[in-house]
Amino acid sequence: MASADTVSTILARRSVRVxxxxxxxxxxxxxxxxxxxxxxxxxxxxxxxxxVVRDPEQKRRVADAAAQQHWMARAGAIVVAAGxxxxxAKWYAVDAAIALQNLILAATSLGYGTCWVGAFTEAAxxxxxxxxxxxxxxxxxxxxxxAERPAARPRKSIAELFSLDRYGEDPAxxxxx
Numbered sequence: 001m002a003s004a005d006t007v008s009t010i011l012a013r014r015s016v017r018v019x020x021x022x023x024x025x026x027x028x029x030x031x032x033x034x035x036x037x038x039x040x041x042x043x044x045x046x047x048x049x050x051x052v053v054r055d056p057e058q059k060r061r062v063a064d065a066a067a068q069q070h071w072m073a074r075a076g077a078i079v080v081a082a083g084x085x086x087x088x089a090k091w092y093a094v095d096a097a098i099a100l101q102n103l104i105l106a107a108t109s110l111g112y113g114t115c116w117v118g119a120f121t122e123a124a125x126x127x128x129x130x131x132x133x134x135x136x137x138x139x140x141x142x143x144x145x146x147a148e149r150p151a152a153r154p155r156k157s158i159a160e161l162f163s164l165d166r167y168g169e170d171p172a173x174x175x176x177x
Contacts, residue, residue: 005109009105009108009109010105012108013104013105013108013114014113014149014150014151014152015114015115015116015150015153016113016114016115016142016144016146016148016150017071017115017148017150018071018074018146018147018148019071019074019075019076019113019142019144019145019146019147020074020144020145020146020147021074022076022144022145023054023076024076024077024112024143024144024145028110028112029052029077029143031106031110032103032106032107032110032112032143033050033052033103034106035102035103035105035106036050036099036100036102036103036106037099038102039095039098039099039101039102040095040098041088041091041095041098041099042088042090042091042094042095043088045087045088045091045095046087046095047083047084047085047086047087047088047091047092047095047096048081048082048083048084048092048095048096048099048138049082049083049084049131049135050079050080050081050082050099050100050103051079051080051082051129051130051131052077052078052079053077053078053079053080053129054076054077056073058128058129059072059073059075059077059078060073061128062078062080062125062128062129062140063078064124065120065121065124065125065128066117066119066120066121066125066140067119067120067121069117069119071142072115072117072140072142074142074144074147075113075142075143075144076112076143076144076145077142077143077144078140078141078142078143079100079103079140079141079142079143080125080129080131080137080140081096081097081099081100081103081137081138081139081140081141082096082126082131082135082136082137082138083095083096083135083136083138084134084135084136085134085136086134092136092138093136093138096138096139097138097139100116100138100139100141103141103143104116104141107143111145112143112144112145112146113142113143113144113145113146113148114141114142114143115141115142116139116141117139117140117141117142118139118140120137120140122136122137125137125140158171158172159171159172
């Protein structure tokens with residue numbers, strides 16, 4: 001059963017786009033990366049790799065290659081999540097996404113802000129961070145001290161997202177939601 005802390009962290013997570021330009025202590029970064037490392041993967045193949053970008057010029061270049069989203073460069077780090085199709089052709093992107101979600105939730109639990117970024121020029125990101133040709137960039141996230149606390153965004157209803165036993169069967173009635 002999930003602890004109240006786990007659920008609180010999940011519910012507290014927000015997409016943060018304004019950061020204080022301060023570094024992340026190494027001890028905190030180790031905890032955040034360890035959470036990603038512990039993520040499950042199909043057949044435990046772990047077909048992924050993360051590049052943690054801390055150098056200010058490198059962060060600026062990554063932000064440029066991420067659809068000119070310059071706000072990212074103010075964060076203490078930008079994490080590039082990559083997968084390797086040759087290691088798990090069907091699941092590499094899912095495995096990388098699961099690990100990145102672990103990383104995001106760990107960062108949230110420590111008080112850091114993150115933002116899933118899917119808009120980027122893959123070839124440029126790969127060149128900037130030195131990923132090999134066979135790697136595929138799945139997503140990016142800045143990690144840093146938030147300078148804003150965004151409100152929760154609207155979510156679809158339970159009935160729009162879930163079914164009970166068969167598609168279209170409203171779970172709210174049976175589960176008293």
